[in-house]
Amino acid sequence: MHRNVTATAGLTMALIVPSGLVRAQQPSADAVFDTASESVVAVRALDGNGNTGSQSSGVVIAPGVVVGNCDAVREAGGVAVAYQGQSLAAEPRHIDGERDVCSFTVAGLSAPPVVPGDTPSVRPGQATVAIGASKKNRHALSKGSIAGRRSIAGGYYLTLATPLERGMAGGGLFDSTGRLLGLLVAYDDDLNFVLPVEWIAALPQRHRDAQPPAASILNDLNRSIELHGKGQWLTLGRHAERWIRREQNQEPAWFALGVAYAAVNQKPVAVEVFRQALRIDPENTDAWNHLGIAQFELGQFQQAAIASRRALRIDPEHAAAWVNLGNAYQNLDRHRQAIHAYQQALQIDPALADAWHHLGNAYFSLNDFQNAVDAHQKALRLDPNNVDAWNNLGVAYHRLDQHQNAIDAYQQALKRNPEHTNTLVNLGNAFARIGQTRNAIDAFRGALRIDPNFGNAWVNLGNVLGHLARNQEAIDAYREATRTDPDDAIAWFNLGISHDALDQFQDASDAYRQALRIDPKHVNAWHNLGIDHVNLAQYPEAIDAYQRALQIEPGRAATWHNLGNAQLALDHNQNAIDAYWRAVQIDPGKTETWSNLGLAYQGLNQHQNAIDAYRKALQIDPQIARAWANLGSSHQKLGQPQDAIDAFQKAVQIDPEQAVAWHGLGDAYLALKDYPNAREALHRALQTEAGSATAWYSLGTAYLGIKDYPNAVEALQKAAQIYPEHADAWNNLGVAYVGLRQQQNAIEAYRHALRIDPAFAKAWAGLTVAQASAGLRADMMESWQTLQRIDPARADTIRRVVIEPQ
Template sequence: MKKVITSSIARSVFRIKASNCLFYEVFVPLRKLCVFLLSALLLLTPAMESLWAKTAAEIFQEVSNSVVVIHNYDNSNKLQSLGSGIVISSGHVITNYHVIEKAGRLTVLYQGKEYPAKPAYIDRFRDVCSLDVSGLEASKLVLGDTNQLKVGSTVYAIGAPQGLELTFSDGIISGLRDVDKGHYIQTTAPISLGSSGGGLFDEEGRLIGIPTYFFKQGQQLNFALPVEWITDLPNRHAVANQVNRVDSDWIYQVNSLEEKQDWGGMIVLCTKWTAQVPSSSDAWGCLGFAHLQKGDLALAIDALQNAIRLRPDYVHYWADLGIADGREGETVRKIEAYRQAVRINNNFALGWINLGIAYVQSGDFDKAVDSYQQAVRINPDDASLWFNTGLVCRDAGQAAKAVDAFEHAVRIAPETAQYWLKLGEAYGVTDQRPKQIEAYHEALRVKQDYDDAWVSLGVVYGIAGREVEEREAYLKALRINPGHNAALFNLGKDYLEHNNREEAREIYSRLKRLNPELAQLFFTDLNKLMYPKTAL
């Protein structure tokens, strides 16, 4: 609100200006001015806030010129990924590190023109980096402060999902999580693949974060890194470079030995390295890794603990420590090591996978499900990861989640018969019989000689009362695999139900040779059929 008060002998003027509004003048007697002002403030405060807040269109107009699309090409000059970036100053773009990871060549697309780019400052741990882009003009962005943000405030995200330039969305801040120097921002503003590295802006158009990941399950859980990590990037890069200069010669030799899998030679070298540079976390980390590969678990744990003491924020040390603890049979310590790794980097997919496996081994399937769901959040296009998530959900008794995971797997890899088979089984648990039959047919479309799929199809046909098709399915499974125990047992039970004595006895003979335990289960029912008067 803007107030301009003028006075004369007879009157005063109170003026209110709002964005995109005309001036409104209210004339009041001078002696009533104080009362009027107090009343006006009390009555108009909520209205003034909405009048003064910038509209979404105004925010977009102000910040859209700062957004670029980043093209990541491999060494064969093939486009391997797209991401977003924000122009911070002349010739400098900020983005997520994972947007440029493994790039053979980088370019920035801005207003229809493509500029060559190269990495400048890098912070892998925080997943932030900057690019040098010659010829790119500075933007007029204003940086915000995540320490001043409040849950419930409106925010705007802008980026290039799927390479679509200048995609704009809004939402609110749904959570703030304390991190070094600022806050992770949880928001309901939709963020899609390709939006990583773009910008998150407050109601005044100030840059407050860098969108970096999201949940695909429709829970509106989207996150942004704090803007403070942009300003801290040069300092972090300088510290990392100093360490790299000291250790670079050693690392070159270690890499050479690792490629040869010369773990003994690597241990000798790293032992010298730790003696000469005892403050190097990389020296201790490499020594721990080498001992781990050779099976010297106690020595590996000791070295990795030294590495962690020197650099507690490096996830790979914690991951290796978790492996070593697990091989030592220290399940609780193994879980805690993996938990620490994912606390440090919530986007460390391998850490979440290992944590999920550890929870499965400890029998805590619910936590295993949570861990695997974090992993697929990070790598949503990994069909095998969705498949394993489905298996864990199934074992946890979370049938609906298992169906969802297997459906993701078959959408990504529809030519994998096993994925369809497990999806069919999950449909059966949730009593979706038509979909179950359809899934088994898809498995057989991919692999016609899939004996397990024929057996499963026979079972669901039997449940549906389709007896002819049930028997035919078992027979097809046995033509493919004459020793398929389940097919034999189920076919034999079908013969028993239909009083086919000779066929049932022949099945029993085959089962007795292949699987005596199944044959014994079958024997009681066979006796009842063969000797109905004497069977008990």
């Protein structure tokens, strides 16, 4: 089974896998330090006597202008900047206490300004160099990388996987080209931060003269990021609520609260909280991204896509937002757009294992199984322990008919999680495809030991058992599937198939009706239900079922064919013809349909049309004995005995046991008065089908043709014993008895024929003759008078030959 994709968060603390990319021809960390350290100074707070108090670091951003944190401004005395052994007086220039960014004017400072970078281009895992002024009057260097980033007004607040010495706070974080990314914020030994370089550019607009400067939000922000990274959701929620009570318009506080609610599965509340964060800061990419994630988890895929697109409008390089947009598109069945979104994410960061995994799922949805395999393999190179990726890789291999590769992938998944029931079921299916049914059954039963209510496992177990003709066991498995999920149409449908295999047609019908209760458009269920109604001789119900199937899928030749058969069984020959014609228009190569079309035409005595249909069948397959036999019958009906003989002979050459063909051949010879060949053919027919009254009748008629009255009597008596209502057999038996001069037996035979058919003129004529031969004149005249009423012409002949002979 192919699992649905899940939303991906790329926030705060190391939530995106580091890319590990190294740009060609970039300066080394030491080279960056050598250049950038020239622009880093020490910032000292002075007491009222000019003595140094606390010390932090600063960065030169313009000639004679230093920026750092606001610690020195918050202290009572003055500020000095130390650079290359000089101590230079500094005057506050711009103050943003809330963000803890202050700039100073420093007369006589000769340090070169830094080259500013930007934070939206920063990626987790990116190599960085942190430079500050240590307490030992030297520059301190710390090499490391970005652990995470958090969207915040104006840029990204960065998390450092880099230790800082004391005094480095306020110094600069530089990328591998020496550009300034932001100012260092010390937190603790294992966790430090960087406020974005964009906040420095915003200083003039946010400057406030208030003394002391406003309280900084950084402590609360840093604490929220720390709690997020540790997964302490309840503590994070309480911290955010306290923060909001103090400062209702702080977007980071609302964002932290939304993250906490989402993490404890309060998604509807999280959605509203993220919306509040966005009312405060509509340009916050992470808030839009997390809003989309929460909406995705609520099944609101369209809204999730909108939120992700809003995030990307602000920051087109937000890889996690591209991934989440892809996830939303994937669940909206917009698979090509999903692929584009995942590819965008991977252009930004090729090491996003989840993006490769989801890309594979999207390719799979488009039946592009080779690309799905490639994407899942790349995901697994980055994250070999992704069980779902191993499982989905196996599914893609399965669809490529690479079943051993699929088995290997499933086994890798189970090596990491032996209780992954979906993978066990998929493994069972792969074993089944290569004929390893014992292993398949073991895999399905393994899944069911873990989860006895896993309906799909019961269904697939039933499938394998059914394939092995262990139909009762298959029925038991499907019953378990319907117990666990009474609305599983597939389980009910397969249950019907297993009942059919045991000729339990009523039980099969009941199962198909359950499938149709759940899925009224299950065309195969309607089709099979029709077959069961035919097997139960419920032809009107079969016709209704086939018609329902054809309303859903009018192009099913097999269903039109079966509909024709049901109509034919009711002698609805014209309806049968209409159905068969629809079938052969769709599939003109089906011999059985052409042959049955011929039968329907025969039922309407349209024998030339029947001949045309049989010849179509025989063009496709000249070895169908029954079609040759039926062709012969139509030729016989049209008075074409030689053509009939040719057709019947073809039939018995193909199938010497074809009694119908021998019988027809005998009748054709009879029509030509070729009595020896007729007798031989009819004897062959009776060797195979001794209970055929019509064959005995024809044989008796052949004996009559050569005046072999004893054998005629024997054959015609057989016909009458098998089918006592065969009026012609009784009539011809009377003729044979007359030939033997057994007039009383003849009279009894004729009277049998007339009890069956009181208007049978030939029998009245024969009875009149027999009575005349027996000297029963009164009876003769009574019979003749009846004949005169029924057939005056025949009666006149009898009068002239028998009653009043010349």
